[in-house]
Amino acid sequence: MFAPGLEIQQIKSSVRARLFGTFDGAPSLGGYTLRRMIGRGGTGAVFEAVGRDGETVALKVLRGFEPAALYRFKLEFRALADISHPNLSLLHHLVVRGDQAFLTMELVDGVDFLSYVRQHPARLRACLAQLTAGLEALHAAGKLHRDIKPSNVLVTREGRVVILDFGLVHELTAGRGVEVVGTPAYMAPEHVHGATPTPACDWYSVGVMLFEALTGALPFAGPMLEVLRDKCERVAPPALGAAAEPQLAALCAALLSESRCVARAERRSLQCSSTPKVRCLLERTCRRINAVTRRRPAG
Numbered sequence: 001m002f003a004p005g006l007e008i009q010q011i012k013s014s015v016r017a018r019l020f021g022t023f024d025g026a027p028s029l030g031g032y033t034l035r036r037m038i039g040r041g042g043t044g045a046v047f048e049a050v051g052r053d054g055e056t057v058a059l060k061v062l063r064g065f066e067p068a069a070l071y072r073f074k075l076e077f078r079a080l081a082d083i084s085h086p087n088l089s090l091l092h093h094l095v096v097r098g099d100q101a102f103l104t105m106e107l108v109d110g111v112d113f114l115s116y117v118r119q120h121p122a123r124l125r126a127c128l129a130q131l132t133a134g135l136e137a138l139h140a141a142g143k144l145h146r147d148i149k150p151s152n153v154l155v156t157r158e159g160r161v162v163i164l165d166f167g168l169v170h171e172l173t174a175g176r177g178v179e180v181v182g183t184p185a186y187m188a189p190e191h192v193h194g195a196t197p198t199p200a201c202d203w204y205s206v207g208v209m210l211f212e213a214l215t216g217a218l219p220f221a222g223p224m225l226e227v228l229r230d231k232c233e234r235v236a237p238p239a240l241g242a243a244a245e246p247q248l249a250a251l252c253a254a255l256l257s258e259s260r261c262v263a264r265a266e267r268r269s270l271q272c273s274s275t276p277k278v279r280c281l282l283e284r285t286c287r288r289i290n291a292v293t294r295r296r297p298a299g
Contacts, residue, residue: 029102030095032059043069043167048107057092058108062101070101072167077103079169083141087134089164108162110154117213121245123159124213128248130161131206138163139199144170146197148205149186150212170197185218207255211237214244219256 032049049059090106117124188204219237
């Protein structure tokens, strides 16, 4: 006998068990068979899943069903629903049924940004160009990522950079009154201060990643409270060593310092994804990157 209520309850129990680490069997959800957990966060978990048509996808399940969590979950999907770019993860479907919510997206088989580019200058240049292109596309659509960090930027075996996890995405037109969210080590100082986020905040995060790729360390490291204190007090990041390539060192320094200038000047224009100095350095560096990658393969 078919019992819809019982079937739904069994599915929910299976997913709940997997979310909290006690998984037995191969549960299905909305026509997708969950193969393995890829990651887990405060709002839910991401699984490798297979649909009825045999396509393998990443399936993100929302844990809990509070209105605020559901709103942000929908916002994450809508952030990319109308954007198609090779350096942004491709979303497929959003399903909200009863007290269940999940979305499916492209399954990116890759490693995090730093693991791929560390000690590989040519890879760093090539991946930086793609990361820049992806962020420019997101900003051009009027959206901020707000959590750019190595684990949210994957690189495939073929060298394609993909920006992931849009759970903290923010509409540039939303104005003031935005909560302070993100990963402290990669957050821009003005965002820590509670200022309205601008695209410069995402570029600051790129600067932190570039600093880490060039030095093997974060510009601000230590306990979270110390990192936040240094950023609140506008402590300047340490200088890069002489071993860093001059163009990349200049770009890194600009990305890590220009963000504070943007905050002081209160530049919040939608058209200004970064100050002229940073934009000029980005464009100049990307031209060099493209010229280099045409002459030799990354690696």
